[in-house]
Amino acid sequence: MAQELGPLARELSLPYYDDALPAHDRFHAERVRDLAIRLANDCERPVDNDVLAAAAWIHDIGRPLERTGEIDDHDAWAAAEAAARLESEGVAPDRIDAVTHCVRAHSIRASSPEPETLEARLLFDADKLDAAGGRGIVRLACIVGERSGRQGEAYAVIDDASASELAASGLPDVALLREWVDERLDALYTDPGRRLGESRRQFVDDFFARFENEIGVDGTQ
Structure with a gap:
């Protein structure tokens, strides 16, 4: 057999x-x-x-x-x-x-x-879902690290540019991770994928809300 x-x-x-x-x-x-x-x-x-x-x-x-x-x-x-x-x-x-x-x-x-078969669409969705949720955030941070500092490029900054002077620096920051998650979840093909994606999107939203409020001090002082 x-x-x-x-x-x-x-x-x-x-x-x-x-x-x-x-x-x-x-x-x-x-x-x-x-x-x-x-x-x-x-x-x-x-x-x-x-x-x-x-x-x-x-x-x-x-x-x-x-x-x-x-x-x-x-x-x-x-x-x-x-x-x-x-x-x-x-x-x-x-x-x-x-x-x-x-x-x-x-x-x-x-x-x-374009994925033309159901199997291809399910693989696409599963691959994108592994870039969302708890494991997904860790994976995307790893990808930022992999791409930073190569061939003389500046290292990415894992920080929140919206709350600091980093906004005008041109360096990638933690907001990039959220953009990547949204891009992937918005591209899902299947109903089961989209249902799971919304659950993982909520986790990501909660994570970044905590991230933005975690320090709790005025950085201008």
């Missing part, structure tokens, strides 16, 4: 994450898999959970290479790499196409294709 696609994709994907930074590591892939299946279970239409799980494990295998500049587009690279690996394992072409479409369409980038 052929190995199930989800466990096979997990086995094939894990070595690619060895050099990943925390925001896009194997644990992110696993959370996206779990979230995607959770959303699928709340769908009224049938979902191919095996394709969905496989795509979740594979979707960010190109991130380490993109981070170091060895590839330009981790979505397209991961889809091509996965297609070759799955074909070598004897996976049927239609199954490979279903997985690789999900992988190509998972990014929020303007250059990414």
Whole structure:
């Protein structure tokens, strides 16, 4: 009997994450898999959970290479790499196409294709939901850290620019994290994704309300 696609994709994907930074590591892939299946279970239409799980494990295998500049587009690279690996394992072409479409369409980038299947939309939503809520705020802060100080760029400031002189500094601040959360939650495709997204949006709103009021002193003195 052929190995199930989800466990096979997990086995094939894990070595690619060895050099990943925390925001896009194997644990992110696993959370996206779990979230995607959770959303699928709340769908009224049938979902191919095996394709969905496989795509979740594979979707960010190109991130380490993109981070170091060895590839330009981790979505397209991961889809091509996965297609070759799955074909070598004897996976049927239609199954490979279903997985690789999900992988190509998972990014929020303007250059990414529109997710055309329910599985692709669920993967997109699960990936974006892992950037909201408690874990999501930590992930986004990690991403700001990854992007700060590279190639002579200024380090980001994790502070509230609206309450300080940092507003005119031009440096990224904590407001960027909130913008990223809103951008992702506003882009969700599925009803289960949007329902979970509103819950996580409320947590983010509460977090930033506390963040803004936590110090409680007049910084001008």
